[in-house]
Amino acid sequence: NAGVMQNPRHLVRRRGQEARLRCSPMKGHSHVYWYRQLPEEGLKFMVYLQKENIIDESGMPKERFSAEFPKEGPSILRIQQVVRGDSAAYFCASSPAGGDYGYTFGSGTRLTVV
Amino acid sequence: AQTVTQSQPEMSVQEAETVTLSCTYDTSESDYYLFWYKQPPSRQMILVIRQEAYKQQNATENRFSVNFQKAAKSFSLKISDSQLGDAAMYFCAYRGRGETSGSRLTFGEGTQLTVNP
Numbered sequence: 611n612a613g614v615m616q617n618p619r620h621l622v623r624r625r626g627q628e629a630r631l632r633c634s635p636m637k638g639h640s641h642v643y644w645y646r647q648l649p650e651e652g653l654k655f656m657v658y659l660q661k662e663n664i665i666d667e668s669g670m671p672k673e674r675f676s677a678e679f680p681k682e683g684p685s686i687l688r689i690q691q692v693v694r695g696d697s698a699a700y701f702c703a704s705s706p707a708g709g710d711y712g713y714t715f716g717s718g719t720r721l722t723v724v
Numbered sequence: 725a726q727t728v729t730q731s732q733p734e735m736s737v738q739e740a741e742t743v744t745l746s747c748t749y750d751t752s753e754s755d756y757y758l759f760w761y762k763q764p765p766s767r768q769m770i771l772v773i774r775q776e777a778y779k780q781q782n783a784t785e786n787r788f789s790v791n792f793q794k795a796a797k798s799f800s801l802k803i804s805d806s807q808l809g810d811a812a813m814y815f816c817a818y819r820g821r822g823e824t825s826g827s828r829l830t831f832g833e834g835t836q837l838t839v840n841p
Binding site for chain 1 (some may be wrong): 728757759761766767768769770771774815827828829830831832833834
């Protein structure tokens with residue numbers, strides 16, 4: 611059981627480029643959540659997805675950010691035209707259903723915008 | 725909206741001693757879950773302990789236990805017999821069970837725990 615896999619571990623992008631962050635949930639988990647952690651802060655909820663559906667995107671910035679969880683393959687968090695303020699650690703978590711017993715987190719992707 | 729407050733940005737403890745990390749939260753819901761997560765330097769978020777609000781009994785996991793005071797909206801974590809490997813950032817988190825709050829964890833700002841040998 612490989613756990614929640616996120617890649618890349620580190621990502622450097624220049625301002626204006628696109629960033630794609632990938633997350634493969636734990637085997638048997640059909641719910642995926644994305645969180646962002648700014649330096650010296652706690653994690654902030656961004657989006658909750660099930661296969662092919664966005665369930666709750668209330669934490670997503672209105673522009674430049676999008677997420678998907680296709681029928682096949684990993685969940686993708688996409689940030690277009692990155693700015694310095696997007697620099698953060700982005701964590702993915704998964705759960706079998708609802709998360710009543712807590713979520714299993716990946717190790718995160720640290721995005722640095724230069 | 726739910727909020728989670730950890731009033732201790734940093735704490736330290738001597739190896740083998742006991743330390744308590746504080747957490748308070750604000751919610752209008754009556755049924756919810758509370759969690760403590762540990763984040764070591766590796767950045768991995770590790771679930772330490774979980775509490776269901778409708779259960780009066782405090783959760784315990786080996787050396788980790790909580791003091792859950794529902795009326796006071798307080799959820800502190802006690803670490804007994806502290807070990808060097810316990811050094812990490814600890815986050816308190818809330819998850820509601822309502823339609824709008826039940827899909828996400830709300831985290832506090834964290835408490836950095838140092839364990840001194």
